[in-house]
Amino acid sequence: MSKRLVAYFSASGVTARVAKVVADIVEADLFEIKPEVPYTKDDLNWMNKQSRSSVEMADKSSRPAIAEKVENMDEYDIVFLGFPIWWYVAPTIINTFLESYDMSGKVLVLFATSGGSGFGKTVENLKESCKGAIMKEGKVLNGNIDEDEICSWLPEM
Secondary structure, X not given: OOOEEEEEOOOOOXXXXXXXXXXHHHOOEEEEOOEOOXXXXXXXXXXXXXXXXXXXXXXXXXXXXXXOOOOOHHHOOEEEXXXXXXXXXXXXXXXXXXXXXXXXXXXXXXXXXXXXXXXXOXXXXXXXXXXXXXXXXXXEOOOOOOHHHHHXXXXXX
């Protein structure tokens, strides 16, 4: 059996809840992608074009620093990667995470949470950050998540 990791970034706790359920279902280790400088409520105000998240998302080269690294990333064959959708794509901290490791040959299964949008151009925007990986678009999981909903898309992976 392949060794699995669920890595996730969660700004409000929604993605964290989903990631924990996914990790239980797929019997994976769990790793939280934490920014070196935590986001405040003001940082996440998408209506303010000067907020930290707005500035980062407007600059596709932005790479927010991550507080910790996965020490044994080379041991994982499959990485389930979860994040909220910001401006129809993954937050740029996800690019930072992917670019911190050699992802060649790993299977990356994406899952996201969103207030209403789908994956948009997420897969396209992340491909450059993980050359050599096999990237699979999973599912946007919203609302009250249950195991049946998560299991419904896992067999396709």
